[in-house]
Amino acid sequence: MNRPEHNAGTSIHQASFISGQALSIPTLRVLNDDGVVIDGAQMPQIDQALALRIYDTMAYIRVLDERMVSAQRQGRVSFYMTCKGEEASIIGSAAGLSDDDMIMAQYREHAAIRYRGFTSDNFMNQLFSNGKDLGKGRQMPIHYGSNELNYMTISSPLATQIPQATGYAYGQRLQGRDAITMCYFGEGAASEGDFHAGLNMAAVLKAPTIFYCRNNGYAISTSTDEQFAGDGIAPRGVGYGIETMRVDGNDCLAVLLAVQTAREYVLAHNKPVLIEAMSYRLGAHSTSDDPSGYRSKEEEELWAKIDGVLRFKAWMQAQGWWTQEQDDALYAKYREEVLNALKVAEKVAPPTLNELVSDVYSDVPTHLQQQLSELKQHIAKYPAHYPAAKESH
Amino acid sequence: MNRPEHNAGTSIHQASFISGQALSIPTLRVLNDDGVVIDGAQMPQIDQALALRIYDTMAYIRVLDERMVSAQRQGRVSFYMTCKGEEASIIGSAAGLSDDDMIMAQYREHAAIRYRGFTSDNFMNQLFSNGKDLGKGRQMPIHYGSNELNYMTISSPLATQIPQATGYAYGQRLQGRDAITMCYFGEGAASEGDFHAGLNMAAVLKAPTIFYCRNNGYAISTSTDEQFAGDGIAPRGVGYGIETMRVDGNDCLAVLLAVQTAREYVLAHNKPVLIEAMSYRLGAHSTSDDPSGYRSKEEEELWAKIDGVLRFKAWMQAQGWWTQEQDDALYAKYREEVLNALKVAEKVAPPTLNELVSDVYSDVPTHLQQQLSELKQHIAKYPAHYPAAKESH
């Protein structure tokens, strides 16, 4: 029968639903819960150097997160967010990329910019909004970005980076770059309209993007059963015609394998891939949040037991690539480094008042020049009232 | 193993994708292409009276569409849109509802409001934006609506009615109504962020909604392969955990069966259902469009052959419920009725000038009263220039 194409396909003659749970997507695992490689599991491409770079980043981020949460409690920074519990997911995925790939993240992925080489000073300058912050002190703490490191500056509005990643990747493909775009987002952000737009456009327009969903169980206080009714985020990929994988986000080797496989596919086919990494936000949403109001200690402990850093460390040790002594030394080194950087950054002068009006446009237009000069005259009248007056002499 | 729930499920240990084409959703058919019931096919609940009401609506809409396209060519109305090719899909689905169910449509579903009892005068008053238009002459032709008929007034911005339908249905459920909300939209509109929001929220918040996607192959000039890369819209339902069906939109009995089945499920479970009806926009997008620029005559002819009105009529005739004589009489009757109504509506006075400022708010606020009175003074100075001046005497 010469039926037009989009009315073709198999037929049924009894009314029946495709169940909303029809697709149950399995989870890729390489390590078991104790950090031992599962029999017959496929290994990612990893050697000792790469493993050390990954573990080094893990240790660094643990130290940084711990230190900055205290700093926030002490009132030294206004705000902070940790990635505790998701280190394996974030670092394992970053390690599966090439340094030329653009990373467009949500906010909880500072481990990825660290993996690329963001220094303690870089971190601290941003956290303290000082004059050396690459972002010129304009965004709240944790909104990192670096052109040099191909890490797009974080933007607070959720999910906006998703269609942007599609566009970025499309541009990379058209210009024949040997690079892709990695787009991170939370399972909460995946409810935004921009998610839908970004993934569908990537599929249709063949943008070399990896969409990496960090499903960590919560969006602030909202648990996943109040966020979606399907089997997580992964089945949506199939809805868009996108190749999809689910991975144990607390299994660093599985994550690395997933991303390496995905990157290869994306570059070879100029098509997107969706990865859903199952993990857990072990800490509070941010320093403004207290999770005891919406979840149990038991639940947290269950997840703490299968923590990805512990599992990766156990594997490293079993490989003979790492010892407890090295571990202690590494943590000690980073504790000192971070604390020193913090003390330095605290004292760096804030950006000059001129930065209040720069970068709104490529040049400062007349009306902003005028507003700035009026402001300066005003400040000169009340120097005691304005911090900027103190800085200027 | 005591693995936390959302990291549970089956495991794999080799990297492999779930294919973007993993879910191929079959199409429900009851009638074959010649309008003969397929052996063993499940029948919808239908008796002669219902069949006649459906067919009556089909004939009416064919006449209306034909007549109004000519009227537009003659310059008597500014704009028109037909549902040619999709009558079976729209009328069959409307017939599966109860009159208490709210219908929130896109724009190409005037056959559904006709099925509910919209009169020729109702249509014409809207199309001519005259003083008797329920919408007070404020929207372009084809933006029908009727509170009495539970048919939400059409809004041009695409897909906005989708999350609205979720909200409407949620309210129906909370107030214990024995009614659901039927939400129509095109496969093009399904690319909007509002689609994603509306379906996901309906699944999570348990809104008794039927989401009925008219996949008619085009969004203006954009064909489905430029709209999505997956297997149509249906697999997205599974992504949201929604029970889903695909149906041959040119098979009125299959459509009726699908909607009857869905309505029963929705009411019983207080959960949404997604239906994708595969059909074809046989006409131009609107009277402003000429499809010869973007598709072939051959393609159109292929679809014309499996037209849903022809198939339904053949089935009616085979049932002994309909004859060609009756058919000729019915079309003749409606041609006359529509033409008469058109002539009457053309001459009905436009809404009064006061309607320019009413319904912006529940009452006309001071500033609008003032703007209106200034306008009236102005018009009084130049009566020849303003149509409203002519109407007022």
Next chain:
Amino acid sequence: MAQMNLLHAINNALDLAMEKNDKVLCFGEDVGHFGGVFRSTSGLQDKYGKERCFNTPLTEQGIIGFANGLAAQGSVPIAEIQFADYIFPAFDQIVNETAKFRYRSGNEFNVGSLVIRTPYGGGIAGGLYHSQSPEAYFTGTPGIKVVVPRNPHQAKGLLLASINDDNPVVFFEPKRLYRASIGEVPEEAYEIELGKAEVVSAGSDVTLLGWGAQMEYIEKASDMAKEIGISCEVVDLRTLLPWDVETIAQSVTKTGRLIISHEAPLTGGFAGEISATISEKCFLHLESPISRVCGLDTPYPLIQEKEYIADHLKIFEAIKASVNF
């Protein structure tokens, strides 16, 4: 009467509205069990159940689309947008749908029962995405009302009036004052009429006009002016759309001078509209140019927030300039 902060006053208004009418629903991101990130819906889920006070998925366009549908159906939705900075994904649903629902249908349908609550404004070290004052994006939209309270008493009365009003209302809550502003608030339900400005304190030399958290700076500047012998008439606009032209025109006719102050950037802010209208109405009474003391024309800054803000000192300087023109 009870002592309440602004959050308590909001919470109390919601509680009373939900108690009185079981069609009233409160929802938004983290609004349910948790009671909202600012805790303004605290306790409401416990009291009225999960069907009437609940978390939504994380989608502002969905929240407002859903709320529009509920309102059209006959429920009384009170939708929260977590920060006013995040209202923009819902902009189409508000500007093209909420605002035009009644008009386009010839009143066959309307969403008059809808209230959209959202915390706005700076002063909390929130940077460009937790500090915006986007009211002027809404005041150019016929069909909605825009309301901003300045303290707990006003907040409760204006919110209850917004809920009961038969028109959709966008209700901006000054988050800087959520805990900082405390005052006496009647425990029972009461309404403050929408569309009416309030003369907070009478004066003769210059009219100072603002709304929301900005009223604090304005009152402070007025006090400073008093000390040097300038008498200010302080007016809180309260409802920005439709706004009370008459009260402002009357005041300016009397004082001959007007200073408008808002947090949002100068260009395209609502002060421009007010200035233009009052210039037309009071042209012959104006003794000096109407002046606007507003944010700079930049995104909201972080580290230079103090310098950026249209604070009492800037308003005070504008008062002197106006009087000495």
Next chain:
Amino acid sequence: MAQMNLLHAINNALDLAMEKNDKVLCFGEDVGHFGGVFRSTSGLQDKYGKERCFNTPLTEQGIIGFANGLAAQGSVPIAEIQFADYIFPAFDQIVNETAKFRYRSGNEFNVGSLVIRTPYGGGIAGGLYHSQSPEAYFTGTPGIKVVVPRNPHQAKGLLLASINDDNPVVFFEPKRLYRASIGEVPEEAYEIELGKAEVVSAGSDVTLLGWGAQMEYIEKASDMAKEIGISCEVVDLRTLLPWDVETIAQSVTKTGRLIISHEAPLTGGFAGEISATISEKCFLHLESPISRVCGLDTPYPLIQEKEYIADHLKIFEAIKASVNF
């Protein structure tokens, strides 16, 4: 020179830009093979291929999100929104992303190469969803430029300048004039500087200011005024953000009178901003109140469009009122 209508001029500008720089891409709904519902991208896919001129899925937020990403990457995206009435789903991507991209990153990244083209305005029996003039929703947003051409020559020069400008531009095209406005246009590439108003015709009694399609009515009113001995200075603002305060202030200082006219509703329209600013700058020169001739504060009507529009007769009446004040 060639005779072109406004559509041809746009199409020609896009063609030249794509020819010169293969990083220039044009996309949007129905923009590809079909050439757009108004045909402004006609022929470009044939000439530059499907990768550089293409249809997108039907999602405005996606189109602008995608465009932001492309611009950040170094491409030169020219995104079309089919009607300005449908730009609102993209509002968050424009207002929170496009406009703040450079600022928030300390210029580590920017989307300066982006141009968003969209047909706006009434006069085509389009009713409330095919007639809006939403420019004032954008003029309150630091970080973007807003441009509106009035005829084919301006359209080509301003569009090329917008494409080459290192800042994101929202470019509103007066769709009523797409075919109606015809004029001489140079065939080669040329630019008209952004941020500069143009004195279209000099005069002494009153300044008439507008932009886009509204200039036609303004010029007609100016002609009517001339016949009764009133000399109007007609000014086209052209760039609305940042706008050319100086040229307008100079003109008003000379004439002592200003009338601003736009299609959008009065309240919250951009005329308010201009009036407020010029009142401040020219306070002592004003001989009559600045007047605004604008749309009514309602959604855009259908059947009463003629009455609604701020036409030449209304402007003419305002001119007389201003001169006779």
